[in-house]
Amino acid sequence: MKLKGAEIFIESLKKEGVKHLFGIPGGAIIDLHDALYQQNDIEFILTRHEQAAVHMADGYARATGKPGVALVTSGPGATNTLTGLATAYMDSIPVIVFTGQVPTALIGNDAFQEADIVGMSRPCTKYNFLVKDVKDLAYIIKKAFYIATTGRPGPVLIDFPKDVQVAKAEFKYPESIHIRGYNPTYHGNPRQIKKVAKAIASAKKPLLYVGGGAIISGAHEEIYKLAKKLQIPVFTTLMGIGAFPEDDELSLGMAGMHGTYRANMAIQYCDLLISIGARFDDRVTGKVSEFAPYAKVVHIDIDPTSISKNIKVDYPLVGDAKLVLKDMLPLFDEYSSVNWKEVRKPWLDQINKWKNEYKLAYDVETDEIKPQYVIEKLGELTKEEDPIISTEVGQHQMWVAQFYTFRKPRRLLTSGGLGTMGYGFPAGIGAKFGVEDKQVYVIAGDGSFQMNEQELATIVAYNKPVKVIILNNGYLGMVRQWQQLFYGRRYAFTNIEVQPDFVKLAESYGIKARRIRKKEEVEDALKELVAYKGPYLLDAVISREENVYPMVPAGARLNDMLLT
Amino acid sequence: MKRIYSVIVENQSGVLSRIANLFSARGYNIESLSVAPINEEGLSRMTIVTEGNEQVLEQIGKQLNKLIDVIKVIQFGEEPFVEREMALIKMHTDMNSRAEVLRIVDIFRGKVVDVSHDSYTIEVTGDSTKIDAILSLLEPLGIKELARTGKVAMIREKKR
Numbered sequence: 001m002k003l004k005g006a007e008i009f010i011e012s013l014k015k016e017g018v019k020h021l022f023g024i025p026g027g028a029i030i031d032l033h034d035a036l037y038q039q040n041d042i043e044f045i046l047t048r049h050e051q052a053a054v055h056m057a058d059g060y061a062r063a064t065g066k067p068g069v070a071l072v073t074s075g076p077g078a079t080n081t082l083t084g085l086a087t088a089y090m091d092s093i094p095v096i097v098f099t100g101q102v103p104t105a106l107i108g109n110d111a112f113q114e115a116d117i118v119g120m121s122r123p124c125t126k127y128n129f130l131v132k133d134v135k136d137l138a139y140i141i142k143k144a145f146y147i148a149t150t151g152r153p154g155p156v157l158i159d160f161p162k163d164v165q166v167a168k169a170e171f172k173y174p175e176s177i178h179i180r181g182y183n184p185t186y187h188g189n190p191r192q193i194k195k196v197a198k199a200i201a202s203a204k205k206p207l208l209y210v211g212g213g214a215i216i217s218g219a220h221e222e223i224y225k226l227a228k229k230l231q232i233p234v235f236t237t238l239m240g241i242g243a244f245p246e247d248d249e250l251s252l253g254m255a256g257m258h259g260t261y262r263a264n265m266a267i268q269y270c271d272l273l274i275s276i277g278a279r280f281d282d283r284v285t286g287k288v289s290e291f292a293p294y295a296k297v298v299h300i301d302i303d304p305t306s307i308s309k310n311i312k313v314d315y316p317l318v319g320d321a322k323l324v325l326k327d328m329l330p331l332f333d334e335y336s337s338v339n340w341k342e343v344r345k346p347w348l349d350q351i352n353k354w355k356n357e358y359k360l361a362y363d364v365e366t367d368e369i370k371p372q373y374v375i376e377k378l379g380e381l382t383k384e385e386d387p388i389i390s391t392e393v394g395q396h397q398m399w400v401a402q403f404y405t406f407r408k409p410r411r412l413l414t415s416g417g418l419g420t421m422g423y424g425f426p427a428g429i430g431a432k433f434g435v436e437d438k439q440v441y442v443i444a445g446d447g448s449f450q451m452n453e454q455e456l457a458t459i460v461a462y463n464k465p466v467k468v469i470i471l472n473n474g475y476l477g478m479v480r481q482w483q484q485l486f487y488g489r490r491y492a493f494t495n496i497e498v499q500p501d502f503v504k505l506a507e508s509y510g511i512k513a514r515r516i517r518k519k520e521e522v523e524d525a526l527k528e529l530v531a532y533k534g535p536y537l538l539d540a541v542i543s544r545e546e547n548v549y550p551m552v553p554a555g556a557r558l559n560d561m562l563l564t
Numbered sequence: 565m566k567r568i569y570s571v572i573v574e575n576q577s578g579v580l581s582r583i584a585n586l587f588s589a590r591g592y593n594i595e596s597l598s599v600a601p602i603n604e605e606g607l608s609r610m611t612i613v614t615e616g617n618e619q620v621l622e623q624i625g626k627q628l629n630k631l632i633d634v635i636k637v638i639q640f641g642e643e644p645f646v647e648r649e650m651a652l653i654k655m656h657t658d659m660n661s662r663a664e665v666l667r668i669v670d671i672f673r674g675k676v677v678d679v680s681h682d683s684y685t686i687e688v689t690g691d692s693t694k695i696d697a698i699l700s701l702l703e704p705l706g707i708k709e710l711a712r713t714g715k716v717a718m719i720r721e722k723k724r
Contacts, residue, residue, distance in 0.1 A: 118578065122581060127632050147632065180574075182632045304629070304630070309623060
């Protein structure tokens with residue numbers, strides 16, 4: 001039996017196990033929404049902006065590990081997805097975006113709401129398609145999901161012209177797929193694995209450097225085993241947070257520009273740096289030429305282009321982090337007679353010394369609300385609950401990374417690579433659809449929150465108890481911090497005191513909200529927020545000029561941290 | 565350092581743009597580029613000449629391999645290879661210069677492919693130094709128009 005393009009679309013998504021679609025209807029996609037309206041297997045979640053729809057799909061993907069899917073119209077609907085696509089691309093998140101397109105006969109004619117979204121999205125997607133013939137549709141959808149979720153994952157866009165949505169074809173969903181030019185390497189080269197294992201076993205001061213790839217591949221258990229067995233200290237990147245329990249004695253927290261003192265010092269003095277699913281981003285390395293000067297570098301990554309891109313690598317190892325470590329772990333059995341605790345003692349003692357030299361801290365005397373205190377307190381109150389924390393971008397994001405103790409992967413949703421303000425709130429909403437049984441807390445700055453605050457409507461419409469904490473300093477705080485430290489306190493265009501009354505704003509949507517200004521109110525307000533059954537917004541007015549420390553100035557050596 | 569990449573790609577829309585974008589997004593420059601279908605159906609060969617240091621060239625090779633539409637990347641360097649390009653050169657000619665132009669074309673084993681009262685159009689193939697050489701000899705005699713292809717290249721078969 002022949003099906004319409006719109007029906008093939010739905011049947012194909014069902015085959016892929018898609019349960020949720022985020023987006024907004026429009027003229028060029030109306031047939032798909034009409035088909036969605038007439039079925040019950042896939043829930044369509046109506047957002048208030050297409051950018052937010054893609055961030056929701058992204059948050060859904062990060063929280064669940066399954067691809068997130070968005071559906072928007074042509075022209076402006078499509079161009080609004082670009083920031084979401086670029087965000088997902090930088091952080092390797094499997095997101096699939098379907099965009100409506102004008103009928104094929106009109107493409108290139110500057111038709112109403114026409115945009116060359118395939119051309120525009122090419123640099124910020126892993127791959128993209130224009131469906132020219134309904135006969136190719138099922139195959140293209142299969143291919144899109146395959147490309148988005150395999151190898152180093154990433155976003156894929158499918159541009160779907162209006163006439164193809166109603167044209168008919170036989171529906172047969174391909175069972176398997178083979179793409180000649182696309183064969184990701186999953187298993188590491190056994191000889192190279194042996195070489196790396198030997199290097200790790202013979203290093204005096206090894207250090208594990210764990211990035212987002214470890215979370216994507218689900219390598220956290222293997223990393224834990226490796227670290228514990230050989231007593232190797234571990235730091236993560238922002239994207240790697242949760243891949244190693246931060247309350248473990250071997251955890252050094254996050255490294256880099258706002259990393260911990262001990263992690264940054266350990267990098268500068270280690271003799272073997274073992275990178276797993278990380279990409280030596282400039283926010284981690286600081287001045288590249290003086291990064292880890294005494295270390296040989298092992299780099300385990302599924303993407304060969306990441307290896308030796310920024311830093312010369314001594315032991316490249318292409319493969320999936322989990323599979324590579326699984327193959328490597330048994331090789332350490334031959335060292336079973338070694339007392340690793342003893343071998344590692346001098347190195348761990350040195351790290352402990354650094355740990356005691358400088359700890360993450362903030363003023364605990366003041367009556368003002370310190371943002372770090374709010375986050376620490378939230379961490380205490382939600383320890384048992386094991387929630388998902390979604391952040392926006394800026395100072396509050398770094399404070400979350402520093403002061404919230406993450407113990408498991410896929411608990412922190414944050415835009416690491418692109419640094420997209422406006423990401424966190426919709427991403428948290430998307431996550432809530434994917435992981436219903438988990439509480440979701442969105443920690444936002446007042447600047448970031450205003451970039452997608454319209455999605456308050458979405459949590460009301462779908463009755464999702466997403467909790468929002470705004471750490472409100474009336475500034476674009478991270479930029480203000482740079483201006484204070486490096487631009488002679490000239491706060492150029494970073495004062496955003498003019499802002500809505502966030503409590504009234506939330507209440508106008510029917511959302512419970514509260515404002516606090518004093519430290520003594522924090523605990524009570526957070527308890528209320530945690531216990532409340534519906535959506536809740538807490539506007540915490542914090543110390544206006546609080547800074548994030550330590551800080552490695554852009555382009556400086558990691559040991560040259562500003563500590564206060 | 566110069567390098568020639570021979571890239572076998574799926575012959576479909578958007579591929580050239582992906583490759584061009586790979587270079588432009590990273591600030592690498594393409595010195596020459598030629599594209600044409602090969603004998604296997606659905607595939608094309610792109611020959612790209614670019615310049616960069618060792619690290620940049622390694623990255624370009626990896627990035628090309630990473631593209632989903634790229635089937636194979638061959639880098640020319642160590643092994644012996646044949647490279648050719650072609651030029652069409654339109655010369656101003658008069659009674660005085662005709663003989664000299666023909667002599668030069670003959671020496672370079674070129675061909676005159678079009679003639680008019682006051683012009684010759686010459687076809688010449690060879691590696692780029694040969695093309696450069698003939699151009700430098702013809703230049704003083706009056707080049708009217710020049711069209712030069714990008715390079716194409718192939719690894720030499722091993723000799724027994």
